[in-house]
Amino acid sequence: MPSYKSFSPRTEIVFGEGLLDRLHAYRGQRVGIVTDAFMAKSGPLDRVLGYLDGCEVKVFDEAIPEPPIATVTKGAGIFAEFRPQVLLALGGGSPIDAAKAILSVVRATDTAQTIKFVAIPTTSGTGSEVTSFAIISDPANGLKFPLIAKEMVPDVAILDPEFVRTAPPKVTADTGMDVITHALEAVVAQGASHFTDAFAEKSLELAFAHLPRAYYDGNDMEARDAMHQSSCLAGLAFSEAGLGVSHGLAHAIGGRMHLVHGRINAVLLPHVIAWNAGLEDDAPGCWETAGRYARIASRIGLDVPSVRAGVIALIRAIQALNMRFSIPSTLRGFGMDAEEYRRAMPDMAAAALADACTAGNPRKPTLAELSMLLGRAGG
Secondary structure (H helix, E strand, O other): OOOOOOOOOOEEEOOOOOOOHHHHHHHHEEEEEEEEEEHHHHHHHHHHHHOOOOOEEEEEEEOOOOHHHHHHHHHHHHHHOOOOOEEEEEHHHHHHHHHHHHHHHHHOOOOOOEEEEEEEEEEEEEHHOOOOOEEEEEEOEEEEEEEEEEEHHOOOOEOOHHHHOOOOOOHHHHHHHHHHHHHHHHHHHHOOOHHHHHHHHHHHHHHHHHHHHHHHHHOOOOHHHHHHHHHHHHHHHHHOOOOOHHHHHHHHHHHHHHHHHHHHHHHHHHHHHHHHHHHHHHHHHHHHHHHHHHHHHHHHHOOOOOHHHHHHHHHHHHHHHHHHHOOOOOOOHHHHOOHHHHHHHHHHHHHHOOOOOHHHHHOOOHHHHHHHHHHHOOO
């Protein structure tokens, strides 16, 4: 395996005025659209279709949260027959992830066909419009697993904040905390570099300043635009740097307990930061990670008289956001079955240890340490 790092973002990111005019480039082509039922019925799909005049369009609107294998298989069958020249994903992380998996299957079945991949995110959270990651679920076995392939990175991402104007405060908070988790994990991940840090740090600067504004006033379009760009910046960072234990645990918990991903991360993050930074045990190798967290604390305007104080200030800032957004301090606060959670902990710890995201964490966890973090987050 090579020891060097590389940074190679491949997505054309479209922002500013007149964003959807970019779709005129596909006039006269066969365009497949992957979205969900809500987008199809509430107006966003019609808005996009208005810019696809002269196109032959096939819509698959059956994407659901944590897209299951069956959904991917059905969508792939439809588009393998349609043979689109462009595949457009419209929605939050789930429709975009479904489109990534569908596209992978379609490309594998017809290697001669060139398909452009366009993503239009309608939530400010996953950064999926610029990443090589997709999360697919296997409901029959209670599993969620990440797919990672450079071929799944969209060719074009259109960042139109109008698509998130009507997102409810709860969704704004959940997705926004996922942005913060993406960026913080990218800062300390094993694959971090000056290049990924530049994106992650700017993402965090924007998120801490604008997420509360977007939460309290969805019509604050400056805040909406900032959070949309923050999400994309975090995606650029973690797609290259990697993620960590927060996401490894969140995938395991979400697959078993069916809780909202962003909220799981919001609860986990203070515990994971403290453990990564070695606040309790001062484990070997944690000092560098603690320094990175302290650097972020300073970047977002917190008082950092020492590295340890900076880490603690960052944790408290995240806890303060959770309180503002009515996110409980433990997963028990979501009303889950605490006994079922306790019984599932060994399986969830094992799943998190095997998760590809955990591999990028700066501190290598044991099963016992993952169980400890699960216990603390569970409450």
